[in-house]
Amino acid sequence: MYEDVLYYAVDYALSQGATYAEARYHKNYGSEIIVRNGSVVSAGMLKREGIGIRVILEGAMAFSSTTDLSREGVRKAVDKAVSLARSSRPLIKRPHTLSDERVGKAKYEVVVKEKFEDIALEDKIKLMVALWSELPRVLRETKMVSLFEEYREGIEEKTLITSDGACVVSKVPRVFYGANIVLAHSQKGTLQRLIEFGGSGGYEIFRSWNIEDRLKEEVKNIEPVLAKGTEPPKEPxxxxxxxxxxxxxxxxxxxxxxxxxxxxxxxxxxxxxxxxxxxxxxxxxxxxxxxxxxxxxxxxxxxxxxxxxxxxxxxxxxxxxxxxxxxxxxxxxxxxxxxxxxxxxxxxxxxxxxxxxxxxxxxxxxxxxxxxxxxxxxxxxxxxxxxxxxxxxxxxxxxxxxxxxxxxxxxxxxxxxxxxxxxxxxxxxxxxxxxxxxxxxxxxxxxxxxxxxxxxxxxxxxxxxxxxxxxxxxxxxxx
Amino acid sequence: MKEFLLDLAKLIVDKGKQLGYDDVVAKVVGTDEAMVKVANSQLTVAQIWRTVTLELYLAKDRKVVVVEAPIKERGDVDEILSNLGAYVKAVKESEIYAPLPEPSGKPLDGLVDPKVIDVMYRSSEVAAEVVSAAHNEGAEKVAGTLTLSIDRKALANSAGAEFYEEGTAVEAYLRAFYKDNSGHWAYGSRVLDMNALRDVGRKATLYAKLASNAVDIAPGRYDVVLSPLVVGNLMDVVAWTASAFYVLSGFSMFMKVKPGDEVASEEFTLVDDPLAKELAGSTGFDDEGVATRTKAIIREGRFESLLHNSKTAKVMNTKSTGNAGIIAPQPWNTVIKPGNYSEEELIREVKNGLFILNNWYTRLQNYVEGIFSTVTRDAVYKIENGEIVGVIKRVRIADTFLNLMKNIVGLSKSTYDIKWWEVPTPSKTPFILARDVNITKPTV
Known part of the structure; x- marks a missing residue:
C-alpha cells in the first residue's frame, strides 16, 4: 500500500544526501469496548495512519513522520528529517551506520477464521456485561466490588521500503481482553487482580480463551487468599x-x-x-x-x-x-x-x-x-x-x-x-x-x-x- | 492554524448534531514537536513530528461512543462519522453519563514562548549546551533528552463551547555518570529558560558526586529525603488515582476515604493547578468546555476532593472540578505546597537514613489499599547524623502511600518544575523528608 509514495520518499531522501533512507506506511486501526460493573462506559474506534521516514545523513540518524500520504506530504517530512540531521552535527561522535543484511521482499498476512467485523458488536458486549452478574455466583465469603473490563480488536498494516532493497508488506490482526477485579471482605479489606489475554488472529482467538470460565475459576481461587490468607513461612x-x-x-x-x-x-x-x-x-x-x-x-x-x-x-x-x-x-x-x-x-x-x-x-x-x-x-x-x-x-x-x-x-x-x-x-x-x-x-x-x-x-x-x-x-x- | 483547527472542530459538531447525536465533543489538537536524544554524550536520534489528532465524544440516548483518529481536512469528517451508527446501536446506556454542561471555559493566554518555536529545528544545538554544562561540571558521560513542542488545541461541543488555546512546552532530562555513580535532573516548563536547562546538566552531575565511597544497608525502616524527581513520580500516581473515574473503576486508594479523612501529615498539601501557567499542563478549559480551577486533592493532610468531570460528578452527587478528559477526569499539573526547610536542613534532620535522588518502576499490589513499591536509580546516599556518609546502590521503597504520606515531617522551601519519562504529569514539587519508610533490597 502506498508503495509509489514510499519509493518516492526513499529516492528523494537519497537525492538530498542521505546515505540510508527508509519509509514505512503504518496503520493501526480497531475498536475498543470499556465495561464497568456490567455497564458499558463507552465503545469506540481508534485509528493511527501515516508514514514514518528515517534517514542517515552526514552520520546522523533522524526520524520524521506525516499523516499526509501525498508526495508533497512525504517530501516535506523528508525535508524535516534531512534538516534535523544536518543541524545535529555538534552531537555526532560515532557516525551512524546500519549492518548489511539480506533484507526481504515479501508479503505476509495472519489469516483469520472469524473476522472481527463479522461478529456483532452486541454479542461482544453481551458477554462482557454478563460477567458482572455471573462471577459473584462462585463467591462465598467476599463481594466483588469492582469489575472493569476492556476489549480491544485491531489490525496493524505496514509497508516498508528501504534504500537497500527491502519491500515488506504485512497485515497482523490482534485481539486483547483485560479485567480488573476487586474483591472485598468485611474484615480483611480488599484484594485486586488484573488479568489479561492477548494474541494474533481473529475473533476465534478470543473465543478460545473461554473468558467466563477462566474468570470464574480466577475469582474462586483468589477469594480464599483474601478471606483466609496467612503470612508466608519465615524460614527459607x-x-x-x-x-x-x-x-x-x-x-x-x-x-x-x-x-x-x-x-x-x-x-x-x-x-x-x-x-x-x-x-x-x-x-x-x-x-x-x-x-x-x-x-x-x-x-x-x-x-x-x-x-x-x-x-x-x-x-x-x-x-x-x-x-x-x-x-x-x-x-x-x-x-x-x-x-x-x-x-x-x-x-x-x-x-x-x-x-x-x-x-x-x-x-x-x-x-x-x-x-x-x-x-x-x-x-x-x-x-x-x-x-x-x-x-x-x-x-x-x-x-x-x-x-x-x-x-x-x-x-x-x-x-x-x-x-x-x-x-x-x-x-x-x-x-x-x-x-x-x-x-x-x-x-x-x-x-x-x-x-x-x-x-x-x-x-x-x-x-x-x-x-x-x-x-x-x-x-x-x-x- | 487556529481557524483551521477550530473550523474542523465546529464542522464535526455540526455534522454530529445533524446525525441526531445528543452530545458531541470534538477536540482537535495540532502538535509540532522535536526531540533530540543523547546517550554516551552523543546523538542517538533526532526526531520531528507534526500530527493533527481528533478526539471525538458522541452520546445518544445516554449511549457513548468515542473516536481517536488523525484528521487532515474537512473531507475526512464524513468518513469518520459514517461508521459510528453501528456502535451507537449496539452499546448500552452508560451509567457514567450526564448531558454536556454549559460552557464556562476561559482559554489562557501567555502559554507560548516564541523562543521554543524559533529553536525547534535547531534543538540539537540547545541539547549540546545541556550536555556541555554536565561535562563542564565533571560528568564523564551523559544521556538524556530534550523535547520542544507546541500544542494547538481547538474544542467545540454541542452545548456551545468553542475554545482555542495554544501553548509551548520544554522537557529536558539528563543522566550524568561520574566514576561508578550517576545523577539525574529534569526540567519541564512552557518556557525555554537556558539557565534552567544548563542546570539540568549541572545538577545531574553534582548529584553524582556527593560521595563516592560505597556503603551498604540492611533492609528496614529509614528516614528518607526524597528529591522532587521521586516526589513527582509518586504524587503522579496519587493524583491520577484521585480521578473519580479510577475510583469508580477500582483503581484508587481514594475508594475508601471521604472528604476530611486524614490521609497524610498536616504538612502535606497536594494541589491540581491548571492555572500554573509555567507548567505544561496549564489550560483554561477542560474537555467538556468547563472552566478549570485550582483545587486541593489533599489539604494539610486531609483528603479534600477527587477530580471530576460532569459525568463522574453526577454519579457521585457532586460538581465537576473542571478536570474532564474525553472519558476520564485527569490532573493537569500536580503542585505540592512547599515547606520551611532549606534542602540542607532536611538532610541535617536525618540521624540514620537515606537521600533518594531518583526512582522508577512504581507498581501497586493493590490500588485500593495503596500498597506499592518503587526502585531507586542513580545515586542513593546514606545519611548519618545529618551528614552524607556514602553511596548506596539500588534499593526499593516498599510501603503504602498512606504510610508514606502520613510520615512526612518536612518539606523544602524550594520547589522545582519537573517533567520527565517517570513524571508524565507536569509537576512543581519540593524535597520532602519522611520518617520510617520501609526500604528493601534483594537478599539472595
Whole structure:
C-alpha cells in the first residue's frame, strides 16, 4: 500500500544526501469496548495512519513522520528529517551506520477464521456485561466490588521500503481482553487482580480463551487468599513459581538486559542500561544448565508475532540465554553495526510516529519434563506463587521483586492453605542459578512492553513452564 | 492554524448534531514537536513530528461512543462519522453519563514562548549546551533528552463551547555518570529558560558526586529525603488515582476515604493547578468546555476532593472540578505546597537514613489499599547524623502511600518544575523528608 509514495520518499531522501533512507506506511486501526460493573462506559474506534521516514545523513540518524500520504506530504517530512540531521552535527561522535543484511521482499498476512467485523458488536458486549452478574455466583465469603473490563480488536498494516532493497508488506490482526477485579471482605479489606489475554488472529482467538470460565475459576481461587490468607513461612523454603510469574521474570531479567541498544547505553536515561557488558556475551554464565531463554517472533497466534522486522530483516528464534550462558542479545541493524554482528530482526516500531527500536517479541523459558505433581511431590515445606500484581526491576535488570497474589503453602508434597502477598526479591543471577526443575507445559501471557522516548508500547507474549527453585527466604508486603 | 483547527472542530459538531447525536465533543489538537536524544554524550536520534489528532465524544440516548483518529481536512469528517451508527446501536446506556454542561471555559493566554518555536529545528544545538554544562561540571558521560513542542488545541461541543488555546512546552532530562555513580535532573516548563536547562546538566552531575565511597544497608525502616524527581513520580500516581473515574473503576486508594479523612501529615498539601501557567499542563478549559480551577486533592493532610468531570460528578452527587478528559477526569499539573526547610536542613534532620535522588518502576499490589513499591536509580546516599556518609546502590521503597504520606515531617522551601519519562504529569514539587519508610533490597 502506498508503495509509489514510499519509493518516492526513499529516492528523494537519497537525492538530498542521505546515505540510508527508509519509509514505512503504518496503520493501526480497531475498536475498543470499556465495561464497568456490567455497564458499558463507552465503545469506540481508534485509528493511527501515516508514514514514518528515517534517514542517515552526514552520520546522523533522524526520524520524521506525516499523516499526509501525498508526495508533497512525504517530501516535506523528508525535508524535516534531512534538516534535523544536518543541524545535529555538534552531537555526532560515532557516525551512524546500519549492518548489511539480506533484507526481504515479501508479503505476509495472519489469516483469520472469524473476522472481527463479522461478529456483532452486541454479542461482544453481551458477554462482557454478563460477567458482572455471573462471577459473584462462585463467591462465598467476599463481594466483588469492582469489575472493569476492556476489549480491544485491531489490525496493524505496514509497508516498508528501504534504500537497500527491502519491500515488506504485512497485515497482523490482534485481539486483547483485560479485567480488573476487586474483591472485598468485611474484615480483611480488599484484594485486586488484573488479568489479561492477548494474541494474533481473529475473533476465534478470543473465543478460545473461554473468558467466563477462566474468570470464574480466577475469582474462586483468589477469594480464599483474601478471606483466609496467612503470612508466608519465615524460614527459607522451596519455592514453586507459576508460569505466569516465570514469563514475567524472563521478560524482565533475560529479554530486557539482552537488548543490545541498552547494553551500549542508548536507553541509559530512560529504561536504563544493562548488567550485561559487551565482553560478557558468549563468555559469562548467568545461570545453570536449565536456564535457556528464547525469544521467537514467529510463534503462530502470538501477541508479538511477525515474520520480518521493521528494518526488513527476516525473523527467527533468538537463544538469549543458552544453558546458563549469556548468549545472543537482541539486535536491530544499528546495534548490530555497533557490535560488528548481524541483526537478528528485533527492530519494532509501535506506529507511524515511532522509530524502530530493539524489542522483544515472545520471550519464554524453555520448558522441562516434569508434571506439576512431580515438581512438588518431595517438598516438605514450600510455597507456590501462581500469579502476581506488583513487580519491578532495577534499571540494569539485576535486582527484582515479585509480590504473589494467588499463592499457597506447600506441605508434604501437597498444595495447602493460601498465603497473602509473599515477596520474592532476588537478583537475576540468583534466579537463573536457583532453578532445580521445570514443568513440561509451556504457557504464554500477553503484555504491552514499554520502551523508548517517546515511549512505545508494543504487544508481546512472555511465558514459560512452572519452575521449582531451591530454598530461599520469602518476605511479605507491607499492609 | 487556529481557524483551521477550530473550523474542523465546529464542522464535526455540526455534522454530529445533524446525525441526531445528543452530545458531541470534538477536540482537535495540532502538535509540532522535536526531540533530540543523547546517550554516551552523543546523538542517538533526532526526531520531528507534526500530527493533527481528533478526539471525538458522541452520546445518544445516554449511549457513548468515542473516536481517536488523525484528521487532515474537512473531507475526512464524513468518513469518520459514517461508521459510528453501528456502535451507537449496539452499546448500552452508560451509567457514567450526564448531558454536556454549559460552557464556562476561559482559554489562557501567555502559554507560548516564541523562543521554543524559533529553536525547534535547531534543538540539537540547545541539547549540546545541556550536555556541555554536565561535562563542564565533571560528568564523564551523559544521556538524556530534550523535547520542544507546541500544542494547538481547538474544542467545540454541542452545548456551545468553542475554545482555542495554544501553548509551548520544554522537557529536558539528563543522566550524568561520574566514576561508578550517576545523577539525574529534569526540567519541564512552557518556557525555554537556558539557565534552567544548563542546570539540568549541572545538577545531574553534582548529584553524582556527593560521595563516592560505597556503603551498604540492611533492609528496614529509614528516614528518607526524597528529591522532587521521586516526589513527582509518586504524587503522579496519587493524583491520577484521585480521578473519580479510577475510583469508580477500582483503581484508587481514594475508594475508601471521604472528604476530611486524614490521609497524610498536616504538612502535606497536594494541589491540581491548571492555572500554573509555567507548567505544561496549564489550560483554561477542560474537555467538556468547563472552566478549570485550582483545587486541593489533599489539604494539610486531609483528603479534600477527587477530580471530576460532569459525568463522574453526577454519579457521585457532586460538581465537576473542571478536570474532564474525553472519558476520564485527569490532573493537569500536580503542585505540592512547599515547606520551611532549606534542602540542607532536611538532610541535617536525618540521624540514620537515606537521600533518594531518583526512582522508577512504581507498581501497586493493590490500588485500593495503596500498597506499592518503587526502585531507586542513580545515586542513593546514606545519611548519618545529618551528614552524607556514602553511596548506596539500588534499593526499593516498599510501603503504602498512606504510610508514606502520613510520615512526612518536612518539606523544602524550594520547589522545582519537573517533567520527565517517570513524571508524565507536569509537576512543581519540593524535597520532602519522611520518617520510617520501609526500604528493601534483594537478599539472595
Amino acid at each position: 523454603v522451596d519455592v514453586i513459581i507459576g508460569s505466569e510469574v516465570v514469563g514475567l521474570i524472563v521478560h524482565e531479567s533475560a529479554g530486557h538486559p539482552m537488548e543490545a541498544d541498552r547494553i551500549w547505553g542508548r536507553e541509559a536515561a530512560q529504561a536504563g542500561e544493562s548488567y550485561v557488558k559487551p565482553e560478557m556475551i558468549g563468555k559469562e554464565r548467568i545461570g545453570n544448565e536449565l536456564a535457556t531463554v528464547i525469544d521467537d517472533p514467529t510463534v503462530p497466534g502470538s501477541y508479538g508475532f511477525y515474520l520480518y522486522d521493521d528494518e526488513g530483516v527476516p525473523a527467527r528464534p533468538r537463544y538469549i540465554y543458552y544453558r546458563g550462558l549469556i548468549n545472543e542479545p537482541l539486535h536491530n541493524r544499528w546495534s548490530a553495526a555497533v557490535f560488528g554482528v548481524k541483526s537478528n530482526a528485533a527492530a519494532r516500531a509501535m506506529d507511524y510516529t515511532s522509530e524502530p527500536l530493539v524489542r522483544m517479541a515472545n520471550t519464554y523459558l524453555e520448558p522441562g519434563d516434569r508434571s506439576f505433581e512431580e515438581l512438588i511431590e518431595d517438598i516438605k515445606l514450600g510455597i507456590y506463587v501462581k500469579s502476581y500484581m506488583e513487580w519491578n526491576i532495577d534499571d540494569i535488570r539485576w535486582g527484582q521483586r515479585y509480590v504473589g497474589l494467588e499463592s499457597y503453602v506447600i506441605r508434604k508434597g501437597e498444595i495447602a492453605e493460601p498465603i497473602l502477598y509473599p515477596v520474592l526479591e532476588f537478583t537475576t543471577k540468583s534466579f537463573y542459578s536457583s532453578i532445580v526443575a521445570k514443568g513440561k507445559e509451556l504457557r504464554f501471557y500477553p503484555g504491552t512492553c514499554g520502551k523508548g522516548e517517546p515511549a512505545q508500547g508494543i504487544p508481546v507474549w512472555f511465558g514459560g513452564p512452572d519452575v521449582r527453585l531451591s530454598r530461599m527466604r520469602v518476605g511479605v508486603a507491607p499492609r
